[in-house]
Amino acid sequence: MKHKLLPLSETMHYILLALREPLHGYAVMQKIESMSEGSVSLAAGTLYGAIENLSKHGWIEPVGHSGRRKIYKITEEGSTILKMEQERLSHILSLYEEGDVNEEV
Amino acid sequence: MKKFNVFINIEKEEQWLNEQLQKGYRCTHINSLGLYTFEKTDQKYVMRLDYQEYLPKEKREEYIGIYEDFGWNYIKGSGLGIRYWQKEDDGQNEIFSDRQSQGNYYKRLMNYSLWFGMLCLVFSFMIYKDTRLYHAGLWDMNGALFWKALIFETPFVLLKLLPILMVGIFAGSYYKAYVKYSMLREKG
Numbered sequence: 001m002k003h004k005l006l007p008l009s010e011t012m013h014y015i016l017l018a019l020r021e022p023l024h025g026y027a028v029m030q031k032i033e034s035m036s037e038g039s040v041s042l043a044a045g046t047l048y049g050a051i052e053n054l055s056k057h058g059w060i061e062p063v064g065h066s067g068r069r070k071i072y073k074i075t076e077e078g079s080t081i082l083k084m085e086q087e088r089l090s091h092i093l094s095l096y097e098e099g100d101v102n103e104e105v
Numbered sequence: 106m107k108k109f110n111v112f113i114n115i116e117k118e119e120q121w122l123n124e125q126l127q128k129g130y131r132c133t134h135i136n137s138l139g140l141y142t143f144e145k146t147d148q149k150y151v152m153r154l155d156y157q158e159y160l161p162k163e164k165r166e167e168y169i170g171i172y173e174d175f176g177w178n179y180i181k182g183s184g185l186g187i188r189y190w191q192k193e194d195d196g197q198n199e200i201f202s203d204r205q206s207q208g209n210y211y212k213r214l215m216n217y218s219l220w221f222g223m224l225c226l227v228f229s230f231m232i233y234k235d236t237r238l239y240h241a242g243l244w245d246m247n248g249a250l251f252w253k254a255l256i257f258e259t260p261f262v263l264l265k266l267l268p269i270l271m272v273g274i275f276a277g278s279y280y281k282a283y284v285k286y287s288m289l290r291e292k293g
Contacts, residue, residue, distance in 0.1 A: 011203045025167075026174035044175035045155055045200035048168055049209055068170050 005057065008085050014040055015050050016074055016082055019060050024069035025051060054078070106130060106143045113221075113271065114278045115187060115214060119154040122189075126150045132191055135181045149194035153177075156213045158186050172200070186217065204289050211286035215279055222275030229268040238262045 005012060014032045023031060028051075029042045042050075051072060054060045059078035064071045074082070108125070112118035122132060122141070130143035131150040160168055169179050172190060177200070180189040190200060201207040239262060243254050 025171045043202035044172045046202045046206035048171045049206045
């Protein structure tokens with residue numbers, strides 16, 4: 001059976017992408033806001049729950065502290081997940097493009 | 106202003122609290138017996154209730170830290186696991202921003218109702234196992250004496266019925282949370 005977090009939700013996707021560089025929780029939210037051009041704005045409980053969930057599955061891990069805040073970074077396993085999702089999404093994108101070609105013919 | 110209230114349903118409690126805040130108050134203290142303290146304010150505040158079971162110290166600090174970064178104020182964490190959050194109304198007043206986390210919240214509320222409902226059920230069995238609701242001799246009494254005794258005993262009977270009543274209320278909240286949980290999951 002598929003992993004229960006797959007396919008990745010928009011929230012999980014953005015968090016994993018943001019954590020390719022080490023960041024603390026609030027900075028993750030800020031980075032996602034700019035990455036998504038303001039369209040994805042995570043709330044506190046959602047961010048906390050997602051960080052919990054992702055680190056429970058070993059896709060991200062704490063790598064240090066900045067004051068009281070914990071800093072996280074994606075793990076190798078997490079990067080593998082992103083790679084898989086990238087392939088899945090590029091396939092879907094290629095289907096979109098095929099559709100365009102057919103319409104032109 | 107101090108107000109006393111008792112809630113079993115967490116969502117109802119949140120709704121009631123926000124009704125108080127809309128009248129121009131902010132919450133400053135909540136005690137475990139159901140005494141809520143408010144103070145008058147010119148600002149608009151909102152409250153959100155989360156439910157998290159026991160969090161070890163480190164987790165708890167992280168949990169509170171993240172919420173505080175978002176501008177939430179930790180009013181209180183009850184021993185039952187309810188977390189009371191308050192913040193100035195700035196348009197970003199939700200603590201959950203996607204379906205997955207909102208669904209997980211209802212899942213936690215289901216667990217909450219389940220455990221406390223079970224606890225009340227066990228308690229009910231312990232009470233009802235070897236006692237009758239009314240005193241056995243009551244039914245042998247006649248006329249005015251019977252009525253007097255009945256009226257005297259009834260409040261105690263209602264008190265004895267409280268645990269099973271609570272089981273019913275918890276079952277109701279469980280069902281409500283379940284309906285919301287499954288609606289979120291279907292659409293997700």
